[in-house]
Amino acid sequence: MKRTSRDIRTANRYEVLRQIIAASPTSRQELAAATGLSLATVATLVGELLDLRMITEVGFEDSAGGRPRGLVAVNTSGGALIGVDIAETYVHVELFDLGLNVLARAEEDVRPGESLPEQVVGHVATAVGAVVAQAGVEGARVLGVGVSVPGQVDRATGIAEYAPNWDWHDVPLLDLLTEHIAYPLYLDNPLRASAVAELWFGAARGRGNAVVVNLGTGVGAGLVLGGGLHRGVSNSAGEWGHTTMVLDGRLCRCGNHGCVEAYVGARGIMLNLRELSPDSALLHPEDQTATIDALARGVVAGDPVARRAVHETARYLGAGVADLVNLFNPEIVVLSSWVARTLGEPLLREVRDAVTRHALPRPLAATEIVLSPIPTDSVCLGAATFALEGALQAVGQKNGKRAAARGRATAPPS
Numbered sequence: 001m002k003r004t005s006r007d008i009r010t011a012n013r014y015e016v017l018r019q020i021i022a023a024s025p026t027s028r029q030e031l032a033a034a035t036g037l038s039l040a041t042v043a044t045l046v047g048e049l050l051d052l053r054m055i056t057e058v059g060f061e062d063s064a065g066g067r068p069r070g071l072v073a074v075n076t077s078g079g080a081l082i083g084v085d086i087a088e089t090y091v092h093v094e095l096f097d098l099g100l101n102v103l104a105r106a107e108e109d110v111r112p113g114e115s116l117p118e119q120v121v122g123h124v125a126t127a128v129g130a131v132v133a134q135a136g137v138e139g140a141r142v143l144g145v146g147v148s149v150p151g152q153v154d155r156a157t158g159i160a161e162y163a164p165n166w167d168w169h170d171v172p173l174l175d176l177l178t179e180h181i182a183y184p185l186y187l188d189n190p191l192r193a194s195a196v197a198e199l200w201f202g203a204a205r206g207r208g209n210a211v212v213v214n215l216g217t218g219v220g221a222g223l224v225l226g227g228g229l230h231r232g233v234s235n236s237a238g239e240w241g242h243t244t245m246v247l248d249g250r251l252c253r254c255g256n257h258g259c260v261e262a263y264v265g266a267r268g269i270m271l272n273l274r275e276l277s278p279d280s281a282l283l284h285p286e287d288q289t290a291t292i293d294a295l296a297r298g299v300v301a302g303d304p305v306a307r308r309a310v311h312e313t314a315r316y317l318g319a320g321v322a323d324l325v326n327l328f329n330p331e332i333v334v335l336s337s338w339v340a341r342t343l344g345e346p347l348l349r350e351v352r353d354a355v356t357r358h359a360l361p362r363p364l365a366a367t368e369i370v371l372s373p374i375p376t377d378s379v380c381l382g383a384a385t386f387a388l389e390g391a392l393q394a395v396g397q398k399n400g401k402r403a404a405a406r407g408r409a410t411a412p413p414s
Helices: 005-022 028-035 039-051 117-135 173-178 190-201 266-276 288-301 304-328 337-358 361-365 378-410
Strands: 055-061 069-074 080-086 090-097 102-109 142-148 152-154 159-163 168-171 185-188 210-215 219-225 228-230 332-336 368-371
Touching: 005 028, 005 039, 005 069, 005 190, 005 378, 028 039, 028 069, 039 055, 039 069, 080 117, 080 190, 080 378, 090 117, 090 378, 102 117, 117 142, 117 173, 142 173, 142 190, 142 378, 159 173, 173 185, 185 378, 190 210, 190 219, 190 228, 190 332, 190 378, 210 304, 210 337, 219 304, 266 288, 266 304, 288 304, 288 337, 304 332, 304 337, 304 361, 332 337, 337 368
Parallel strands: 080 142, 142 185, 210 332, 332 368
Antiparallel strands: 055 069, 080 090, 090 102, 152 159, 159 168, 210 219, 219 228
16 A cells, blocks of 8 residues: 555654654654664754653753754653553553553453453553553543454454454454453454554664564464564554464464464463373463463472473474574564563573574574563553554544645635
8 A cells, every 4th residue: 555645744743752762862863874864854853842742841951062952752651552461361451651651550360251242342441441540640641442352353453353362353353442442442362462562662773674473372473673663554464363383283272283372372372281291280271371480480499391392392383483584584572462571581491492403504694583671561551552553644634624724725726
């Protein structure tokens, strides 16, 4: 789709604000250098953000022999953003100020059998209401709510096209949420959310090419290519978890056999453990979180079954990550989400060893493999940035309509 001048202006406004959030306080000259935009363009965009009260003037800094440079910083009290992480076993919600600092958190458990869209929407509405109440913000200050839902998502229509974890097909999720939540809503996928979070605040910051591997109940890869988020032509890029790892292998939730997710997602890890030791006390058959927690504790304690299970998981994961390294030649691969966070350094060490065995030497030499350093829920953080992007786009559309109206008012009669 061809980008209009309004789209480009919105993207530039978003990029300038992103740089201000990342490096407050900063000068217009520094913003021009960081974004590659002209100083005149940056000055105009900064003026717009000041008018929106998203940023504020905070004084001056000396420049080498010239006039002091005016400094701007994010106006943390200029609005609030909400990020929603819908997962198979929980709904986690965080409310942020405009500096993307967490002001409130809430979580709802999603129990087995509670997978109907109306039930999930109820959990989201409850948690959103809870964070607004906790933070004590006025509703008018909430600029938007970014909602991350697993599977394939149509951002434009707000439809969850396919969520294999719940067998959802073409669910009008945004419409359902709008019935309960009065704020502007923006829907996307956790792969994109976690990649943006790493790009803004995590291990991918300052990197032009990165892969963010989500390891949870579901598995996928968020892609940062050429300095920006790669979505693909139908917002479906990154479904690496449903690429084939083992021909005619385990049945995956997507209906195919041998997918990466079937071996390194939470359920796949439980199967790895069951195959090694069917009666292991580490295995909690109906509880993914308890099983992964027990494995992590077992590895630290030196339990041989736990160590073997993590080793087997890392063998599969390392082979899959090696494919990503060979395909995309990234500067960095980030292991993210709750399974990676729980298994931590022992998993990372094993994965690095496995990738070394499988990846080509040249792309591997240019790639770091790390755990996500983001201390909060990275999907919520990324989802909140989608709300911020949407708010800036909405402003651009309003300004465009006003300009068109002024043009009609001043146009000579035909």
